[in-house]
Amino acid sequence: MSILDRIVADKKELVADAARRMPLNQLCARIADTAWTARGFAARLARPGPGGVNIIAEVKRASPSKGDIRPDLDAARCAAEYAAGGAAAISVLTDGPYFKGALEDLVRARAATDLPVLRKEFIITDYQLYEARAAGADAVLLIVRILSLSQLDGLLALTRELGMDALVEIHSAEEYTIARAAGSRLIGINNRNLATFDTDLGTATTLAARMGPGEIPVAASGIHNRRDIEANLAGGIFNFLIGESLVRAPDRVAFLKELMGGAPAAKQPADGGI
Template sequence: MSDQLARILDAKREEVTVRSARTPLADLRRLAEAMPKPRSLASALLPGRFSHAEPASPPVRLIAEIKRASPSKGPLRPDLNPAAYAKAYARGGAAALSVLTDGPFFCGSLDDLKAARDAVTLPVLRKDFTVSEYQIYEARAAGADAILLIVRAVTEAFLRDALALCEALSLDALTEVHDERELEAALRCGARIVGVNNRDLTTFQTFLETSLRLRAHIPEDRIMVAESGIRSRSDIERLAAAGIFNFLVGESLVRASNPENAVRHLIQPFSGEAVKNADNQRA
């Protein structure tokens, strides 16, 4: 685990302690269990698998991210309006949203998530560092449709329990892995949506080869999402040629002068040759 990740997780545990003192777990659980049924992230991503049934439709499904900053890049869009970006992403054709809710390191909040979700009908992922069941109930009480679980950040026992709790609350979980060992743990624990993070958490460099390498080890009955380092249409086409059709993209969209057009550009239909290559990979 990198020093940066360790610092974030330590801060997150302290944050959970403070928040749970303000709103006890029992109260939060009641709020979460009283929420309407979430929107399905899994259903939004399943069409991302290439199908001859819809040859004119873009096989790409994009989780478009809303974030103001990151520890590695600093401020990205400090004045970001979550509702406006959510609407722009939806108009551009995004399948779902990801909203950073960490405050100290990403300048986000649960209010950002609420504002984004209220603005659109897309499923919304709470992207944060989940280290406690408290945060899972908190996410559902705030209206999140899915949460992020990072294999490297938790024990396997916690991951298994967290996935079970998500199922009980009808929440989807994007379970994030960085290598083969973490992927094996995610699959053992029953992860249905597997996010492959292309970012090396030690150097913070990104390598699309990580997704390309792990793709072959993810069963067909699971949903794969490629994360980090996806900046251009050529990146999308390279990964799609390997049978990867679901993507989480943040920085390039947040920095774009026109986020709606940026989304539309990434998910545009493939050319005949690109479709043929993707089909060959899926055969």
């Protein structure tokens, strides 16, 4: 069984446990009682930002392949630094067992900035979308590799109904076909194969070249300096989701500015991990 298979199997049990602790009707009541205005995640990524790019900066403490990255990371402080550095949006890993995240991290990150916030999670059920909305998420990640076309269709429909955007993640031409069939518009291209953990920076530009009008690509994984970004810009991609290298940066504000074309910051480690 691959790491991804284990994560999904464990996620089913965790979601079932969460639903027992807080039934869906209670979660819906919480949503109804909470003031919330969508911050337009997809709209922020529709056109290039400063330096010709948009960066979705990620709050990430650990990964199953890398282990601890910054286990003591403060989500609110990290998000505020990302906002100061010019990030277009914030991504928050909310998986606990494998990434040491929590929904509370998303709540705190959103409260610390006025940027749209993505729940990055292994979403396989409607319940998780209601969780995301109750926590204040502006968008959710939907991974084609772990969903059937019918599941993706249903989750996309509910995401829209709840007022959120969806970043649909693919890694192959076959997965792009599924994403397109479901009507996905914001498409994340993971340069890392989640089965083997091999990373190929050409994956994003190759798949982006297949995309049609109205489809917005977002490159993720293995992007850790301005040179990598410029290579993607040449391939028509101006949106990037960057995690580990940002979290590890000694000066996140300066590093973000460098990624967007500003003066170089201190040397950064390569981004990696699932």
